[in-house]
Amino acid sequence: MTTSGRLTAAHLEHVEAPGAMLTKPAARALAVFRISLGFVFLWAFLDKTFGWGFATTSERAWINGGSPTKGFLSSVAVGPFEGFFHSIAGDPWANWLFMLGLLGIGLALIAGIGLRIAAGAATAMMALMWIAEWPLARHTSSGEPTSSTNPITDYHFLYAVGAIVVAFTYAGHTWGLGRWWAQLPFVQRHRWLI
Template sequence: MTIIGRSHAAHLEHVEAPGAMLTKTAARTLAVLRVATGFVFLWAFLDKTFGLGYSTPAERSWLNGGSPTKGFLSSVDVGPLQGFFHTIAGAAWADWAFMLGLLGIGVALILGVGMRIAAVAAVAMMAMMWFAEFPLAQHTSAGEATHSSNPVTDYHFVYAVSAVTLALTYAGSTWGLGRIWSTLPFVQKHRWLI
């Protein structure tokens, strides 16, 4: 067995070995994906909170008494969870859970901290939204076309897979606070917080 000197080992860290490790370019690309995906969640939170006029007008913002879940969930007209979504539409706990989820996932991904929790939360949120839109169905309960363009893989699925990929590749370590976060004593004791 050969012992490699420090300078040689440092040089090997910068060699791009195909299939052996993430290259710097790949790590940077994942960092861009991480921030972009985080911004999707954070922007939804900001628009629904302040009514910035994109998907939520100012008069229906959360701060002006609007419900971030009522409009979407009460209009669910397809899928096996239709009744459940109608029941929770506009409930204070559903509004708070949804908005805290958007904020938490967005901030965690943008900063590159708590990536595992963010990934689990993103998967749960995207699964619920997938079931609300239920792309498997071609027709609503009223018999109208759903305009589903793909029965399985839609943007909810892509966001969920992206969040999991980002957590599994430690994407928060590049252009994020992931390295610092992972060295905190509390995080060291509770590795699921990484």
Template sequence: MTTIGRSNVAHLEQVEAPGSMVTKTAAKVLAVLRVATGFVFLWAFLDKTFGFGYATPSAKAWVNGGSPTKGFLSSVEAGPLKGFFHSIAGTHFANWAFMIGMLGIGLALILGIGLRVAAGAGALMMAFMWLAEWPLASGSSNPIVDYHVVYALAAVLFALTYAGQTWGLGKIWAKLPFVQKNRWLI
């Protein structure tokens, strides 16, 4: 039988205590997931803006006069907010709110700053998109938990774990005087 030193036992107890800390490896995995999730949002912004031909053809790009929201929102077929989504499809407000949201959430997640705001905005945007697709009636393979729910939960996880401090600008951001005065900006 080997004897473990007192400091090693304390270290093991701390590492093994569920919910008490994020290990260095977990922090790195969260950072990779944060950046990848941010890129999902940023890519949607870039493709809709410039029409790279993936989800948005060049002719329908925002810079070419296309609407980032018209096609999606006007094709809503079911759900309690169907009429609302149809009424805002293609409006300047919907286009600008959606695009600013996609850009802001994407950059915040990639840079690791403003994760509380990004989590709230991302969760709200994903909730509205979930309602627009209304998986309860669309024949989805999982009518409750789809990618919208997963992205929303991931954004909240990044904020709760201060995931921007690993491979991000979170530590620098948190020290800025206006962030110190407005802690909700962390």
């Protein structure tokens, strides 16, 4: 600021609009975070679909007849919903819902559109995965240690909160299609699609 209290051009480069809460560097950092978080979901979809050999081998790839949910859900060995998760492990509807969730969340976050829906879907998916891993327990149903290091705040919680943060801060407007998306007449009429 100048001694007269007015903002100079140098100061304005850090503010997108009068009264804006985010500086340009903060908006860019949120955009990098949004794209990175989206890539976590998209990568999981791609690896489970094509079996690139990271978490999923080629033989267990979805396109080769593998089940994206069977391994994880059938190995749930803790918590009050253990039996439920075992019962749906490998069911086609569970596979499709899980994979469409990974793909949709990943693409929405990377593109910067539909972030409210993506945040809701990511929160629901992460809550279900948190419940399946049940980090509150110290021992599995067979008495083995669970290796839980924090009963509440783990990566599921952080991914969900991260998706909510990028939705609430309009992080899709920076290095994404969010600004264009928000101007579409259909989205203007249905603001929950932003």
